[in-house]
Amino acid sequence: xxxxxxxxxxxxxxxxxxxxxxxxxxxxxxxxxxxxxxxxxxxxxxxxxxxxxxxxxxxxxxxxxxxxxxxxxxxxxxxxxxxxxxxxxxxxxxxxxxxxxxxxxxxxxxxxxxxxxxxxxxxxxxxxxxxxxxxxxxxxxxxxxxxxxxxxxxxxxxxxxxxxxxxxxxxxxxxxxxxxxxxxxxxxxxxxxxxxxxxxxxxxxxxxxxxxxxxxxxxxxxxxxxxxxxxxxxxxxxxxxxxxxxxxxxxxxxxxxxxxxxxxxxxxxxxxxxxxxxxxxxxxxxxxxxxxxxxxxxxxxxxxxxxxxxxxxxxxxxxxxxxxxxxxxxxxxxxxxxxxxxxxxxxxxxxxxxxxxxxxxxxxxxxxxxxxxxxxxxxxxxxxxxxxxxxxxxxxxxxxxxxxxxxxxxxxxxxxxxxxxxxxxxxxxxxxxxxxxxxxxxxxxxxxxxxxxxxxxxxxxxx
Amino acid sequence: xxxxxxxxxxxxxxxxxxxxxxxxxxxxxxxxxxxxxxxxxxxxxxxxxxxxxxxxxxxxxxxxxxxxxxxxxxxxxxxxxxxxxxxxxxxxxxxxxxxxx
Numbered sequence: 024x025x026x027x028x029x030x031x032x033x034x035x036x037x038x039x040x041x042x043x044x045x046x047x048x049x050x051x052x053x054x055x056x057x058x059x060x061x062x063x064x065x066x067x068x069x070x071x072x073x074x075x076x077x078x079x080x081x082x083x084x085x086x087x088x089x090x091x092x093x094x095x096x097x098x099x100x101x102x103x104x105x106x107x108x109x110x111x112x113x114x115x116x117x118x119x120x121x122x123x124x125x126x127x128x129x130x131x132x133x134x135x136x137x138x139x140x141x142x143x144x145x146x147x148x149x150x151x152x153x154x155x156x157x158x159x160x161x162x163x164x165x166x167x168x169x170x171x172x173x174x175x176x177x178x179x180x181x182x183x184x185x186x187x188x189x190x191x192x193x194x195x196x197x198x199x200x201x202x203x204x205x206x207x208x209x210x211x212x213x214x215x216x217x218x219x220x221x222x223x224x225x226x227x228x229x230x231x232x233x234x235x236x237x238x239x240x241x242x243x244x245x246x247x248x249x250x251x252x253x254x255x256x257x258x259x260x261x262x263x264x265x266x267x268x269x270x271x272x273x274x275x276x277x278x279x280x281x282x283x284x285x286x287x288x289x290x291x292x293x294x295x296x297x298x299x300x301x302x303x304x305x306x307x308x309x310x311x312x313x314x315x316x317x318x319x320x321x322x323x324x325x326x327x328x329x330x331x332x333x334x335x336x337x338x339x340x341x342x343x344x345x346x347x348x349x350x351x352x353x354x355x356x357x358x359x360x361x362x363x364x365x366x367x368x369x370x371x372x373x374x375x376x377x378x379x380x381x382x383x384x385x386x387x388x389x390x391x392x393x394x395x396x397x398x399x400x401x402x403x404x405x406x407x408x409x410x411x412x413x414x415x416x417x418x419x420x421x422x423x424x425x426x427x428x429x430x431x432x433x434x435x436x437x438x439x440x441x442x443x444x445x446x447x448x449x450x451x452x453x454x455x456x457x458x459x460x461x462x463x464x465x466x467x468x469x470x471x472x473x474x475x476x477x478x479x480x481x482x483x484x485x486x
Numbered sequence: 487x488x489x490x491x492x493x494x495x496x497x498x499x500x501x502x503x504x505x506x507x508x509x510x511x512x513x514x515x516x517x518x519x520x521x522x523x524x525x526x527x528x529x530x531x532x533x534x535x536x537x538x539x540x541x542x543x544x545x546x547x548x549x550x551x552x553x554x555x556x557x558x559x560x561x562x563x564x565x566x567x568x569x570x571x572x573x574x575x576x577x578x579x580x581x582x583x584x585x586x587x
Contacts, residue, residue: 045527046504052520053511055579062573065527069565076533082540090539090555094532094562101563102570106578109518109571116525116568119560126557127534134546142491241521248531253494255534261494262501267528269505274517365514372517376575384582390514 030078037075038259044068045263049270055385072259106380107337110369111168114237117244118161124247125154129214131254137205144204146253148197152217153247156190159221161240167225168233168369176229189220230369235278237370242271274371281365281391283417283428313464315473318440319480321464323355325402325438329394331362331431332374335408335443339470342381345407348474349383351481360387362394362404362431364412395432404436406457408470410443414455424453439463442473519575526568532561 044064051061077087104112128150132139139147166172193216200209228236249264251257279285313321322328330349336342352359361383367374375388389397398404406413415434416423433439434457441458443465457463466473512520539554 041530045530046508048523048527049505049508049512049520052516052523053508053513055513055516055576055581058516058519058576058579059573062523062569062576065523065572066569069527069530069569072530072533073536076536079537079540081542082536083542084540086539086551086555087536087558090535090558091562094559095566097559098563098566098568099570101567102574104571106575109522109575112567112571113518113521113525116522116564119564120525120528120531123529123531123535123557123561123564126553126560127531127538130538130546130550130553130557133549134543237521241525245524245528248528249498251531251534253491253498255537256490256494257533258494258497260530260534261498263527263530265498265501266505266509267524269502270509270520270524273506273509274521277514277517363514368518370518371521372514372519375515376518376578379575379578379580382578382580385515385579386581388515 030080034075034078037071037078038257041068041072041075042259042262044071045266049266106376107340108169109376110233110237110373111165113370114161114165114168114240117237117240118158118165120244121154121157121161121247124244124251125151125158125214127251128154128254129210132210133207136207136210139204141201141204143254144201145197146250148200148213150247150250150254151213152193152197153243153250154217155214156217156221156224157240157243157247159218160225160236161221161244163222163225164228164233164236164240167228167230174230176227176232178227182223182227186220186223189216189223193217193220231366232282233369234366234371234373235275235282235284238271238274238278240271242268242275245269245271277365278371281429283425310458310465311461311463312467313440315466315476316480318464318466319477321438321440322352322357322403322405322477323481325357327358327360327397327401328352328403328405329360329362329397329401329433329436331364331404331406331409331413331433332378333364333367333407333409333412334369334374335410336470337368337374337377337408339408341407341471341474342377344471344474344478345378346381346383347478348481349387351478355481360389360394360397362391362397362433363388364391364409364431367409367412391429391431398432398435401436403438403440404433406433406439406441406443407474408442410455411453413441413457414453416453416456420456433457434460434462437462440466442466442468442470444469515579516576519572522568522572522575526565526572529561529564529568532558532565535561 045068048061048065051057167174196212245264245267249261252260349359363374413433417425417428417430535554535557538550543550
């Protein structure tokens with residue numbers, strides 16, 4: 024980098040400014056009041072970096088422009104999907120990012136071979152392996168989330184051995200390429216095997232594990248981009264990739280903690296299915312149930328209500344009805360808050376987006392750690408479409424498969440109401456003792472229509 | 487060359503630390519927009535794809551143009567879609583009425 028001629032210096036400076044803007048973008052994202060400024064900073068940085076790149080001497084623009092235009096045409100509808108579809112959109116964008124990285128890495132290899140330095144070959148292998156496994160893995164995840172693929176986990180004996188074996192072979196081949204970069208015929212293997220691995224990795228994963236998987240794929244996508252930065256000697260790309268990788272890693276750790284999985288468990292993608300949970304004693308013990316009228320009366324008499332939404336609420340598309348309930352109760356002077364478990368949606372933070380879309384103020388959406396101290400002073404905890412994340416057995420019953428998982432302590436509220444279709448066990452097939460407590464009232468029915476009936480009783484709603 | 491590599495490693499390490507510190511402060515409230523924003527930023531890989539598709543290559547020009555262009559399409563759709571959806575999400579986050587100081 025000695026004696027930069029003028030143009031190159033200008034290009035480098037645009038990259039430098041873009042880097043600063045990227046970091047600011049993430050910094051401003053820390054609070055909802057500055058977050059949109061963060062997006063603007065990111066856009067500006069991106070624009071600068073692309074403009075700077077286009078200044079490079081001797082570029083032929085035809086294909087660049089075609090690519091940019093086509094990408095925009097595909098990108099706009101992807102930016103306009105419904106909020107419930109954000110998880111699959113995110114998975115798809117991880118796939119696109121990984122595709123870009125893999126294609127660039129592959130091309131760089133064939134352009135540079137046979138004289139690729141050892142270290143370069145190492146990072147290049149890392150780039151291509153991470154990129155291609157993230158590509159197919161993310162496509163699979165998107166397919167499962169979009170429900171074009173079966174959501175049910177598919178497991179077979181020796182699955183982990185097969186998967187780790189595949190990854191192992193890819194790494195060995197990469198090692199051989201580092202030792203002999205001129206063995207061009209080996210290269211397709213470090214693309215092909217990880218492509219297969221990506222598919223195999225996601226096959227055993229069920230819907231409830233998606234938040235962890237998406238975060239992990241996010242991290243992989245970031246790391247592969249950082250590796251690409253090493254190959255191209257682009258500091259900007261290294262930094263953007265490192266930021267993305269760090270973000271994905273933090274979210275993966277959060278999610279794995281919230282799911283009570285060890286971190287190594289997550290790192291190796293072995294999202295073990297402990298779902299063989301004894302779904303025994305299904306005999307119907309009596310739970311107390313209540314009608315919408317009774318529920319409305321209790322809610323109206325309360326001072327403090329905490330609503331605990333789960334993915335079931337989103338599936339039932341009940342968030343707008345829940346907003347009406349929030350409005351009706353607030354109008355009567357009831358203090359209503361929402362307690363959000365980290366894995367309440369299909370990706371980190373998803374539930375907050377769904378509730379914000381329904382116009383519920385964000386300062387009423389409280390994280391598990393923030394809300395848990397409030398439950399003992401809460402008159403009514405209303406659980407809508409959530410199950411395992413409210414299961415007190417996670418705190419008390421060492422034999423429970425979810426023992427140790429952090430939960431929302433709804434059982435500490437004075438009264439608990441649970442809207443549920445039936446008494447059946449939850450997603451993981453684990454019985455929830457919450458439903459049999461004396462203070463618990465079961466509200467049987469579809470979340471949307473049941474909440475709607477309560478709202479009508481309270482004299483609110485738009486009907 | 488060797489020195490450049492080392493510099494790159496330093497850059498990576500520092501960026502990773504900054505990433506951890508900055509992102510740890512992002513409220514769980516905004517974790518979904520966080521992921522879509524970092525995803526858009528990550529698509530800065532388009533820079534590498536642009537150079538591949540646009541630069542002159544003595545050999546392998548066909549490969550570089552084809553794969554480079556596809557890579558541009560993939561990255562650009564992430565940039566456009568990522569920023570759009572992040573902003574759409576953030577627009578929805580509103581504080582509760584004028585009661586708040």
